[in-house]
Amino acid sequence: MLRRTELAFIGIPLQSAYCSSKSACRGFFESTRAELIHEGSHVRMSMVHLPAVNTPQFDWCQTAMSHHPMPVPPIYQPEIPAKFILDAALDGRRDKIIGSWNKMLVLVAKFAPGLGNQYAAIGAWQAQLTQQTISPDRPVNLYQPADDENDHGAHGSFDDRAGGVMDPSFLKSLPKTAKTFCVAVAHTAKYKKLVWENQQRRG
Template identity: 45%
Template sequence: MNNEVVVITGASAGVGRATARAFARRGARIGLLARGRDGLDATRRELEDMGAEALALPTDVADADQVERAAEEVERAFGPIDVWINNAMVTVYSPILEMKPAEYRRVTEVTYLGYVHGTLSALRRMHPRDRGVIVQVGSGLAHRGIPLQSAYCAAKHAIKGFTDSLLAELHHDESHVRVAMVDLPAINTPQFDWARSRMPRRPQPVPPILQPEVAAEAILSAIDQRRARSWLDFSTAKLILADRVVPASLLDRYLAKNAYDGQQSDEPAEPHARDNLDSPVPGDHGARGRFDASARRRSAQLWMSQHRAGLAAMVLGVGLLGGLVAMRIRANGWA
């Protein structure tokens, strides 16, 4: 995978930043897209210190023309794009009755249409070449909406529907362009410090929480294992499966009771905190948020997914050994 050309949106912080580091370690040349110049430049310097080539491109993914220009610049600098990762997002923590139409529009333009714009720019290049990978960084909330994040949940649901349609069309075309949708659980990123919020206490990810490096590992695994759809961690699987099997009325009541407090820490909200909905928050915010103490650095489910062939062989071997022992016992009249 050395010298692959990768584009990552939302690359200046959080999961995007951790994913950029992961690709840098395997020798990729990386186009970094985000709005904030401070974070982009810091990420570029970090990757260059790791020995990677990186290009920082200030881009608002809500603007299709900006995304297309960034794609052109990446290919001009590095050559054909091999992997495009759609990851940029914004959200608003607020009851629906207090939401403003402009906030719904902005979250939709970034968190959903940003993925559409990125996918279209990638497809324009990959489809004629009949190769390449597009990664949609999704969420368990693409399958089940929760209170206080209606705009974000709706955008993630839209990404899932768009991606399902895209996969079907690529199969119809017998295209070798691949798509991977990786649904994430709660991740310790800076978004909980800069998201717009009307809650009385500071936002937090709903436990259990994983570090962004685990999400980056899951993204690379989905690419390498050629998986079209994957869920990171048992917590994501539980949410998705609960939505499929638990009566909706019971799940609604459960979320009504638990999801309000679950998304708020014990710290009071900062009354004049700056948010990143309409413009980036200045500074370099890194990959991790403020929840290091409670965030896990490993996922048993991811490990099992990465080693499923070996685990299947082990189970088969144990089954065969058990069968041979049983046959030996019967042949010797021990049972």
């Protein structure tokens, strides 16, 4: 069972290493699954692509930013993907993308990757940062556990906005998201026009 995010399909700023690792896992899954089928193995592999999840990851990850990191909305509680992961392990499905928003992003990455790049460049930077500045005594789990003395559980600090696509905070952001999408479409069209003009000049 491999657990990945939609960032295996589409990259966003500030997450180059993270997105690279997810893409690598996706390639590993595809190759290994083909090998198992070739060998007639009874070992099953499934890949579940998670949405943004409210875990403690964002409370103690190493960051060079001045503001507290956060998952890009819509955000889900850990119990939601946990159910789908269990289902995939039991029924042996090949893969599962959790969340309608995730499915849309994957389609954009597949059929309009340039548009996905423009949208991520415009909208995904600030969407990963809260208004809260980083505390100097913020725990960091890069070199040692941040929860070795106390179990903080599965939930992070975004319980108040982890209602998925129906969360009020996410619904409130949709007009701004639509505007960002329109700007991304315009930038994509401008870029394609520039490429076409360059091709015409070169003959």
